[in-house]
């Protein structure tokens with residue numbers, strides 16, 4: 001505070017005037033060297049050291065960690081005492097061998113000057129900008145200072161920094177970046193980012209001159225990435241309380257506008273829909289073959305994209321088409337119920353709802369697509385397809401440096417694009433097989449059709465070869481699998497969790513189902529219209545647990561004026577529907593699960609009421625909405641009607657863990673395990 005004050009941000013030129021901060025960093029690197037054994041060396045020839053012979057090719061490890069805690073060289077070595085570095089000439093530049101956190105000699109870390117600057121700058125900015133406190137109930141002396149050993153290096157200062165900054169969607173114990181990158185690579189990434197940041201400075205300068213919506217200042221280089229935390233939907237909602245319903249965040253080198261009210265959402269999705277109808281393409285998606293024909297990511301001004309979207313809404317997701325294929329979905333839901341019944345036979349066996357429901361949605365989409373039984377022994381690649389869909393969903397949900405710093409894209413530093421490409425190729429191979437088989441069958445008998453989605457697409461291909469061909473059909477099918485499976489499964493799992501947490505709601509839903517359907521027959525999609533309470537349960541689930549809490553990102557096609565602010569061309573826009581759905585301005589007791597609020601209300605999820613848009617709105621409204629709502633209602637109604645459900649022993653409804661996991665969809669962090677009980681008949 002004495003050196004910088006409160007009026008401006010920390011600058012690199014301040015660092016020389018902050019000797020205590022420098023001592024803090026030095027002391028941190030002494031006790032917690034990022035690379036505790038340095039990087040291994042290998043002897044080039046036999047070497048004599050202290051009378052011993054180290055043979056050629058021996059691996060040598062230098063335990064910098066042990067040296068830095070050795071009482072022969074350090075007073076009170078386990079105390080964190082920055083003062084020891086004040087007025088001391090001891091430095092980490094490789095001259096003082098009792099302190100070599102960056103190594104020494106020929107292989108000393110080449111990024112040392114940059115790393116030191118960055119660590120100082122970031123630490124100073126964080127201390128300067130905020131007061132920090134520990135979570136409730138944790139005292140400073142209780143702070144867990146255990147180290148975590150990974151990939152031959154400890155998770156040290158920089159590592160933890162990177163974990164917290166970039167990998168906001170994963171708990172540290174499953175940290176994907178750590179699993180992929182060595183510490184040295186992390187340094188190199190930071191180095192690259194900084195170089196590119198310098199190259200990009202002129203671009204930032206332009207955004208400064210624009211009249212952007214307000215927002216947090218952010219850290220040098222990283223911007224506000226650190227503010228996102230592990231639950232960006234929640235963190236952005238908190239930030240919106242400070243900065244307002246339209247705010248700017250710099251995420252790496254990307255200017256991001258976050259909209260957090262129905263009025264602002266309308267501006268982007270309706271008023272300026274023309275400017276906001278494209279999406280930025282995440283790097284994990286960029287390796288998808290024939291990306292330009294993708295329904296989800298393709299450019300909306302492309303004639304082919306428009307025609308494809310038209311074909312899908314009128315021919316695939318029309319009421320008539322969906323009705324004609326509903327018998328296939330009944331078969332799949334019946335399989336789900338039979339599967340759960342097997343659990344009932346072994347009393348008190350728990351069912352992982354998310355897992356069985358994910359498998360069922362894939363089955364439902366699969367049979368709607370190919371009218372083939374995914375568990376058909378002939379379709380031996382079912383498990384392979386499930387795995388590929390799952391891996392793609394997972395990898396698309398992982399934060400990727402390249403998305404924050406597009407200049408890094410070409411390097412694919414985390415290997416995300418390469419891995420994603422393998423998944424896409426695997427899926428396309430399966431779809432190729434399906435298309436080949438179907439084309440052979442059609443060649444043998446040109447009149448008979450299965451009437452499924454694949455037939456519709458092949459018919460379109462025959463009729464209009466300029467719009468659709470084999471290469472465009474594959475990404476389309478793949479889009480539908482990826483966009484439809486996890487979203488629908490997650491929604492059904494949340495709905496079950498809410499029903500179990502609110503037994504009175506479960507009772508009401510069950511009562512309605514018994515009255516309308518009874519126990520003599522199974523649920524049909526045509527019953528849904530007669531089940532207003534069940535519909536309200538699904539709506540309330542989508543309100544509190546929207547599968548896509550920030551919708552899918554949009555990208556400004558040109559400079560756009562919104563409420564007197566200028567959103568620059570290329571800026572990304574996120575609509576935080578999670579925040580809107582929990583805003584007391586629009587919802588009474590917003591955190592309470594109360595389906596009753598939708599009974600007799602005109603609010604619907606079809607994109608007309610901007611306070612409730614779990615499927616988006618406007619030009620890019622979810623294409624699969626008609627299928628999604630049929631699937632979710634059908635699975636949920638069938639599960640409620642066929643079984644009584646109870647929580648595992650010792651878990652009370654109100655204790656059910658409802659924490660979220662932010663990834664490609666907003667999942668339950670702790671999977672829902674429940675015990676199905678066969679209904680008893682009086």
Ligand code: HEM
Nearest residue numbers: 296483484487488548551552615616617620622623624628
């Ligand atoms: C409960 C289930 C579902 C939810 C909550 C959901 C939600 C969404 C959301 C929020 C969007 C983005 C809208 C926007 O950015 O404005 C979207 C897009 C999309 N969804 Fe869904 N979805 C679900 C199920 C499905 C299903 C079953 C399919 C197809 C089988 C599907 C296909 C698509 C496609 C193709 C898009 C991209 C539309 C475009 O960019 O033009 N979705 N969905």
